[in-house]
Amino acid sequence: MTARNISRFWEWGRKIICVGRNYADHAKELKNAIPAEPVLFLKPPSAYVREGSPILVPLYTSNLHHEVELGVVIGKGGTAIAQSSAMEHVAGYALCLDMTARDIQDECKSKGLPWTMAKAFNTSCPVSEFIPKEHIPDPGNVKLWLKVNDQLRQSGCTSQMIFSIPYLISYISDFISLEEGDLILTGTPKGVSAVQEHDELQAGIEDVITMSFRVDRQDH
Numbered sequence: 001m002t003a004r005n006i007s008r009f010w011e012w013g014r015k016i017i018c019v020g021r022n023y024a025d026h027a028k029e030l031k032n033a034i035p036a037e038p039v040l041f042l043k044p045p046s047a048y049v050r051e052g053s054p055i056l057v058p059l060y061t062s063n064l065h066h067e068v069e070l071g072v073v074i075g076k077g078g079t080a081i082a083q084s085s086a087m088e089h090v091a092g093y094a095l096c097l098d099m100t101a102r103d104i105q106d107e108c109k110s111k112g113l114p115w116t117m118a119k120a121f122n123t124s125c126p127v128s129e130f131i132p133k134e135h136i137p138d139p140g141n142v143k144l145w146l147k148v149n150d151q152l153r154q155s156g157c158t159s160q161m162i163f164s165i166p167y168l169i170s171y172i173s174d175f176i177s178l179e180e181g182d183l184i185l186t187g188t189p190k191g192v193s194a195v196q197e198h199d200e201l202q203a204g205i206e207d208v209i210t211m212s213f214r215v216d217r218q219d220h
């Protein structure tokens, strides 16, 4: 049996922990308050989709949004990790999309219900190739962008994050132990918007990686 390779972390079946409202400009565009503590939710590993396979629009939504985000791949597990040693737990990164059924999320918010149906469906977590840690020496200062059918929709910099990557690793690991192969989605900058069947999404981390995905309607 061959050893598991972290560069195929999406095959490991580990958890995906997502941070919401980590950019003030995105919190504002959705009329949410700037959080005093990180807002967290989870996606299951079945949410992963890789380039070459389409992002599927769930049948129950008519407002599927893209959210481009920097993903942090955990290489060494831990509980109650100190901020000062947090980066030692990082194996690398991935460019990620947090696909969101915005209409369902709005409904969940107004009813005080969890966001699972809005955030955790199949193909809700498109991911790029694994990016080794050395390729992004300063993850707190990289530019993210996303285009729909060649039109720029999102462009932001991780320097705008409210909570830094070491802070997030420390905060999360206080109550959810991190394991090798886990992925943390660090939140999206402004510019989220709806995608339709047949759209082409292209996203990138400037000077590091690009990826593209097609959007398809789910079969009945």
Ligand SMILES: O=C([O-])CC(=O)C(=O)O
Residues within 6 Å of the ligand: 018, 019, 020, 021, 022, 023, 026, 030, 067, 098, 100, 105, 186, 187, 188
């Ligand atoms: O759905 C939202 O707006 C919260 C979120 O995931 C983000 O800010 O990245």
Ligand SMILES: [Mg+2]
Residues within 6 Å of the ligand: 018, 019, 020, 067, 069, 098, 187, 188
């Ligand atoms: Mg998000």
